[in-house]
Amino acid sequence: MKIVMIGAGYVGLVSGVCFSDFGHQVICVEKDQNKLAKLRAGKVPIFEPGLEMLMERNTREGRLRFSDDLKSSIVDADAIFIAVGTPARRGDGFADLTFVYDTAREIGESLTTDTVIVTKSTVPVGTNREIKRIITACKPKAAFEVVSNPEFLREGSAIEDFMRPDRVVVGVESEAAEAVMRNVYRPLNLRETPLVVTDLETAETIKYAANAFLATKITFINEIADLCEKTGGDVQQVAKGIGLDSRIGGKFLHAGPGYGGSCFPKDTLALVQTGQRYGAPQRIVETVVAVNDARKSDMTRKIIDACGGNVSGKRIAVLGVTFKPNTDDMRDAPSLVIIPELISAGASITACDPEGGAEARKLLAGADWVDDAYSAADGADALVIITEWNAFRGLDLSKVAELLNSPVFVDLRNIYPAEEVVAAGLTLTNVGKGHVKD
Numbered sequence: 001m002k003i004v005m006i007g008a009g010y011v012g013l014v015s016g017v018c019f020s021d022f023g024h025q026v027i028c029v030e031k032d033q034n035k036l037a038k039l040r041a042g043k044v045p046i047f048e049p050g051l052e053m054l055m056e057r058n059t060r061e062g063r064l065r066f067s068d069d070l071k072s073s074i075v076d077a078d079a080i081f082i083a084v085g086t087p088a089r090r091g092d093g094f095a096d097l098t099f100v101y102d103t104a105r106e107i108g109e110s111l112t113t114d115t116v117i118v119t120k121s122t123v124p125v126g127t128n129r130e131i132k133r134i135i136t137a138c139k140p141k142a143a144f145e146v147v148s149n150p151e152f153l154r155e156g157s158a159i160e161d162f163m164r165p166d167r168v169v170v171g172v173e174s175e176a177a178e179a180v181m182r183n184v185y186r187p188l189n190l191r192e193t194p195l196v197v198t199d200l201e202t203a204e205t206i207k208y209a210a211n212a213f214l215a216t217k218i219t220f221i222n223e224i225a226d227l228c229e230k231t232g233g234d235v236q237q238v239a240k241g242i243g244l245d246s247r248i249g250g251k252f253l254h255a256g257p258g259y260g261g262s263c264f265p266k267d268t269l270a271l272v273q274t275g276q277r278y279g280a281p282q283r284i285v286e287t288v289v290a291v292n293d294a295r296k297s298d299m300t301r302k303i304i305d306a307c308g309g310n311v312s313g314k315r316i317a318v319l320g321v322t323f324k325p326n327t328d329d330m331r332d333a334p335s336l337v338i339i340p341e342l343i344s345a346g347a348s349i350t351a352c353d354p355e356g357g358a359e360a361r362k363l364l365a366g367a368d369w370v371d372d373a374y375s376a377a378d379g380a381d382a383l384v385i386i387t388e389w390n391a392f393r394g395l396d397l398s399k400v401a402e403l404l405n406s407p408v409f410v411d412l413r414n415i416y417p418a419e420e421v422v423a424a425g426l427t428l429t430n431v432g433k434g435h436v437k438d
């Protein structure tokens with residue numbers, strides 16, 4: 001099959017590369033010349049484990065190309081995927097669909113063959129119908145179908161998620177469009193991946209409902225963690241105890257500093273806005289958004305408390321600033337709230353992150369940066385783990401205790417068992433572990 005992927009951002013690039021690995025002929029269309037030059041030189045502009053190798057192999061074997069010319073690329077395409085960005089609009093939180101609609105217009109103006117136009121970008125309910133209207137207005141006689149095919153890729157494990165998905169969702173309006181999508185995903189048949197075929201609006205809603213549900217699960221366990229801290233109890237064991245109930249499931253029950261990233265914050269907000277617009281308020285998700293927002297500052301207070309109620313003049317070592325491990329993504333990372341708040345409270349910050357790099361340095365300009373955990377700890381008055389990178393999971397705690405000025409160890413991801421931390425002579429503050437004395 002010939003597949004064209006418009007937009008070689010995170011979702012577009014991962015999807016395009018993986019489709020080419022399925023054996024399809026893929027052209028990724030990217031307008032940003034900087035990005036295009038990098039891609040053509042075989043460089044991956046984002047950090048995603050396994051992507052560069054896959055991109056190299058499929059380019060070498062002639063299945064994957066990059067172009068900035070939409071018009072010539074879409075000639076004879078069996079499927080044209082729209083995978084451009086849908087950022088949250090400043091001010092009102094609605095998904096900004098400018099790029100999606102501009103792309104639809106450009107496709108409409110360039111369309112010559114019978115094809116399906118598939119939306120991969122996360123778009124609010126009703127967007128695919130609007131895309132259809134835009135293209136029809138450009139080319140009233142064009143034979144085309146619109147399909148909604150949301151993605152469920154996690155940063156850091158996107159290749160695995162694409163190649164071994166729990167399900168593939170396609171919203172279609174005809175059997176012909178369904179047949180094309182079955183062909184696109186045919187290589188997954190071997191694994192008997194369920195293909196959930198729905199109408200357009202249902203597919204659009206599945207994406208938002210999935211992300212909002214996962215964000216709710218995280219926020220739920222975070223509040224249970226708060227309760228455990230007051231009443232006694234261990235949130236990790238509570239999560240295990242409820243997660244083994246197959247109706248609940250154990251995933252996305254790790255208490256921590258609140259969810260961040262490119263999807264959950266944006267998609268929960270967009271769902272809330274859609275609910276308000278259509279008079280079906282999503283009150284649970286509204287609360288999730290508010291609780292998660294507040295949680296980041298709660299974490300700052302937790303750190304300040306661990307430091308004896310005052311961080312003025314103290315130096316705090318921060319390990320991990322990206323919103324989660326195995327990504328260089330800083331979008332809505334809890335560190336972006338916690339670190340500036342600590343600085344406002346008078347602390348100085350020495351941070352380190354395996355991949356946070358240039359973006360993190362720009363966004364957290366008030367912090368000093370070092371290359372490893374021990375250099376961060378050296379002479380600091382407290383050490384705080386915000387993101388659970390592998391590099392921070394096996395620290396020599398005795399060495400950390402020796403390097404620190406005072407033995408304050410704050411583990412916001414519950415990586416370390418209390419006994420180990422205490423045995424190393426450190427005072428532990430973590431999440432959702434209360435202690436009741438008789």
Ligand code: UDX
Nearest residue numbers: 151152153154155252253254256259260261263323324
């Ligand atoms: C998410 C969805 O998982 C994916 O299906 C969707 O398409 C895009 O959004 P991603 O944002 O890459 O993927 O990361 P994910 O692993 O889901 O984590 C999101 C946030 O939740 C992170 O900040 C993470 O630290 C936090 N999280 C996750 C928790 O705090 N606890 C958990 O148990 C799981």
